[in-house]
Amino acid sequence: MSVLTTTADAVSSAIDDGDTVYLAGFTHLIPFASGHEMIRAGLRDLHLVRATPDLVYDQLVAAGCASKVTFSWAGNPGVGSLQAFRRAVEDGVPNEIEIEEYSHYGLTARLAAGARALPFMPVRTYAGSDLPAHNDNIRRVEDPFGGGELHAVPPLTPDVAVVRAQRADENGNAHLWGISGEIADAAMAAETVVLSVEELVDESVIRSDPNRTTLTNRDVDYVVEEPYGSHPSYAQGYYDRDNDAYLEWAEASASHESVEAWLDEWVYGVDSRREYLERLGADRLLDLQPSTAYTTPANMGRYR
Amino acid sequence: MTDADYTATEAMVVAAARELDDGDSVLVGVGVPNLACNLAKRTHAPDLQMVYESGTIDSNPSKLPLSIGDPVLASGALRVVPMFDGFTTYLQAGRIDVGFLGGAQIDRHGNINSTVIGEYDDPVVRLPGSGGACDIASNAHRTIIITPHEERRLPAEVDFVTSPGYVGGREGRAELGLRGGPSAIITDKAVLRFDDDGVAYVETLHPDVSADEVRAATGWEVEISDESARTAPPTPDEVATIRDELDPQGVYTGTD
Numbered sequence: 057m058s059v060l061t062t063t064a065d066a067v068s069s070a071i072d073d074g075d076t077v078y079l080a081g082f083t084h085l086i087p088f089a090s091g092h093e094m095i096r097a098g099l100r101d102l103h104l105v106r107a108t109p110d111l112v113y114d115q116l117v118a119a120g121c122a123s124k125v126t127f128s129w130a131g132n133p134g135v136g137s138l139q140a141f142r143r144a145v146e147d148g149v150p151n152e153i154e155i156e157e158y159s160h161y162g163l164t165a166r167l168a169a170g171a172r173a174l175p176f177m178p179v180r181t182y183a184g185s186d187l188p189a190h191n192d193n194i195r196r197v198e199d200p201f202g203g204g205e206l207h208a209v210p211p212l213t214p215d216v217a218v219v220r221a222q223r224a225d226e227n228g229n230a231h232l233w234g235i236s237g238e239i240a241d242a243a244m245a246a247e248t249v250v251l252s253v254e255e256l257v258d259e260s261v262i263r264s265d266p267n268r269t270t271l272t273n274r275d276v277d278y279v280v281e282e283p284y285g286s287h288p289s290y291a292q293g294y295y296d297r298d299n300d301a302y303l304e305w306a307e308a309s310a311s312h313e314s315v316e317a318w319l320d321e322w323v324y325g326v327d328s329r330r331e332y333l334e335r336l337g338a339d340r341l342l343d344l345q346p347s348t349a350y351t352t353p354a355n356m357g358r359y360r
Numbered sequence: 361m362t363d364a365d366y367t368a369t370e371a372m373v374v375a376a377a378r379e380l381d382d383g384d385s386v387l388v389g390v391g392v393p394n395l396a397c398n399l400a401k402r403t404h405a406p407d408l409q410m411v412y413e414s415g416t417i418d419s420n421p422s423k424l425p426l427s428i429g430d431p432v433l434a435s436g437a438l439r440v441v442p443m444f445d446g447f448t449t450y451l452q453a454g455r456i457d458v459g460f461l462g463g464a465q466i467d468r469h470g471n472i473n474s475t476v477i478g479e480y481d482d483p484v485v486r487l488p489g490s491g492g493a494c495d496i497a498s499n500a501h502r503t504i505i506i507t508p509h510e511e512r513r514l515p516a517e518v519d520f521v522t523s524p525g526y527v528g529g530r531e532g533r534a535e536l537g538l539r540g541g542p543s544a545i546i547t548d549k550a551v552l553r554f555d556d557d558g559v560a561y562v563e564t565l566h567p568d569v570s571a572d573e574v575r576a577a578t579g580w581e582v583e584i585s586d587e588s589a590r591t592a593p594p595t596p597d598e599v600a601t602i603r604d605e606l607d608p609q610g611v612y613t614g615t616d
Contacts, residue, residue: 082414082443083429107443108491131488133427134390138488145486157475160413161447161495168444180452181495183536184524190480204537234434235414236442292431299426349435 058228058251058276063285063329066250066278067093067218075215076103078167078246079112082237083133084292085220087252088112089285089329095119096323105214107163107238108133111288111305114140115323117153118315126156128163135302139309149312157191162209164238166193169211170245182207217246220286221270222294224251225259228276231268233351234292240270252280254294265354284333284341295344366594368548369508369613370602371566373399374594376460376506376546385409386458387451387496390428392506393460395602395612396546398424402601411456413492415446424606447492451499454539459500461493465518466507468560468580470525470542472497473518480520490522497523502543509547515579526558533558549574551591552582564591 061069067090071077077094079087091112094102104113105126110133116122118140130138143149158166161181169177178197188194188207197208219239224230228251232239243249251271256279262269284291288301308318326332333341366374369392376396380386382405388397398421401408410419414429418438425432434440441449450456463472464487474493478484497503503525507513525542526533533541545552545560549569552560561583562574571587607613 083427084414084431084434127489129488129491130486133429137486142486146483157489159490159494160443160492161451164442164444164447180537181498183498183538184521184527184533185490185494185498186475186480186521187490187494206537233440234431235416235429235440237414237429238443240442241444290431292434296431297426346431 058273058279060226060279063089063093063252063280063282064096066090066280068097070216070248070250070278071099073099074101076105078105078214078217078242080106080217080219080237080239080242081286081289082107082235084235084237084290085232085239085286086110086112086289087218087220087285088287088289089282090218090250090252091116092323092329092332094121095319105212107160109138109141111302114138114305114309115319117141117144118150118309118312119319119323120150122153123151124154124156126158126163128158128160132302132306134299135306139306140315143312156193157187158194158209159187162194164241166209166212167238167241167245169209170213171241174211176208176210178206178208180206212245214242214246216248216250217242218250218252219243219271220252220291222253222291223255223257223261224253224279225262226256226279227259227273228271228279229259229262229269229273230271230276231262231265232270233268236270243271243275249276250278250280251276252282252285254283254285254291256281264356282329285329287333287336293346295341296346298340298344365596366599367613368566370594370599371591372506372508372546372548373602373613374598375551375566375591376504377403377598379504379544379546380405380408380458383407384457385411385455386460387411387413387456387492387500388428389461389493389496390491391462392612393462394425394428395606396506397460398606399598399601402605403598411446411450413443413446415441415443417441417450447495451495454499454501456496456500457502459496459503460506461496461503461523462506463493463522465513465515466505466545467515467518467525468582469527469529469558470503470505470545470554470560471518471521471527472505472523472525473520475520475522477519493523497525498538499540501540503540505542505545507545507547509549509574509577511577511579514577526554530556530558549577561585564589566591567593
């Protein structure tokens with residue numbers, strides 16, 4: 057059964073030093089609040105996995121939390137490179153990190169295999185690419201039905217997945233809409249799941265629209281209500297991506313000294329997401345509000 | 361509007377947009393490809409189906425998306441699927457006509473490097489990596505590559521093959537079981553195609569670009585099939601769409 061708690065408690069209860077952790081969400085619903093709690097908790101030696109490490113892993117790497125990063129696209133989306141990640145890879149600052157690299161298809165296929173308890177997932181990609189030569193987890197397999205050789209990747213079963221959704225009931229039955237990315241497979245593949253949502257709703261809201269349910273309570277261990285928990289990424293219908301923050305990160309992460317100053321101000325210098333939001337200010341949050349566009353309700357019918 | 365009323369980058373974006381046919385299903389990459397596809401959809405290809413790696417099918421963005429996972433790609437799309445479904449049931453199953461890709465280095469066989477400059481284990485520059493590029497280059501029915509035309513970006517051989525083009529020529533690619541292959545490299549100086557051996561040559565030079573300029577900016581002895589053959593210049597309508605609607609801040613085109 058799942059426990060309703062705070063982000064700080066969920067992070068400290070679920071994640072230990074040395075764990076393999078997947079913070080899910082492709083551009084959308086990235087668990088920044090949980091990432092910042094991981095930094096404040098002083099976690100070390102983590103194997104961080106994400107298709108797109110994004111700013112959240114750049115910050116965790118800069119804070120010295122990671123010993124390995126597995127990824128498929130390590131950039132600042134629409135802006136440039138992840139400079140803290142590059143400092144760790146190129147110069148070992150603040151510490152050396154190991155990397156393991158896939159394409160998006162390969163990494164999402166690893167989660168798909170993990171979520172479905174398969175020994176591997178065959179994929180039609182990597183032939184002719186240099187990626188397999190640098191990753192022993194990308195191998196060739198023979199089609200037992202005579203279709204020739206193709207590549208395959210092993211299952212990924214993270215110790216912990218941290219995932220977000222727009223709304224859930226307090227047991228962790230979650231509704232998610234917009235880009236769903238790899239969120240469901242990451243949760244279904246992981247040993248322990250932390251679910252963080254923008255708002256808690258009554259179970260009847262979830263049951264009114266079961267096709268929108270992405271996770272159910274049996275697959276969730278910790279439930280957290282954390283409004284704006286994905287800032288500076290976005291939550292469809294709730295707030296837009298704060299592109300200024302992505303641009304500012306390019307400046308803030310230009311050197312290890314400047315990144316430490318940023319962490320002091322925005323992570324170590326606040327005790328919770330609420331304080332982070334107060335520091336951010338109401339104007340900035342209001343500027344991120346989209347106007348309202350509801351979906352047309354679907355008639356599920358009432359049957360007797 | 362005179363010929364001088366567009367920038368070299370705008371000429372590249374427009375030439376890239378024209379590679380797309382109305383009705384194509386295109387998997388759109390981040391950055392300039394994003395701009396070219398959105399331009400095509402607003403000009404000659406209104407029935408272009410834009411699919412993004414994030415799993416949005418037939419996106420209809422109200423403004424130019426800042427990344428390939430923007431909320432405007434989901435709002436008003438026909439469908440949103442998990443990434444694994446996008447890569448399998450759409451891309452791998454052959455439902456994507458065109459892949460649109462960029463990269464730090466493109467070589468004469470259309471191989472793309474977006475992983476590393478220098479040695480993989482001792483990089484001079486660590487680049488973002490494949491993202492979906494390797495998967496798109498391997499499974500789309502054709503690939504359009506877009507890049508600024510500079511010698512360092514167009515070496516004879518890439519430092520690292522992230523995404524395969526005509527590896528070992530056209531036959532080599534076919535033997536690997538890869539679908540499609542690059543159909544063009546679109547630069548800010550020229551349009552390049554691939555010959556029977558899978559080697560890129562210049563089909564047309566953009567207006568006001570000389571053959572010598574292109575030779576000097578290409579990392580191999582590139583064949584120019586006809587030095588008088590010119591790319592049709594951007595129309596005022598295409599330039600206006602870029603400047604007024606798609607990139608008013610000049611983020612991608614550098615015009616403000």
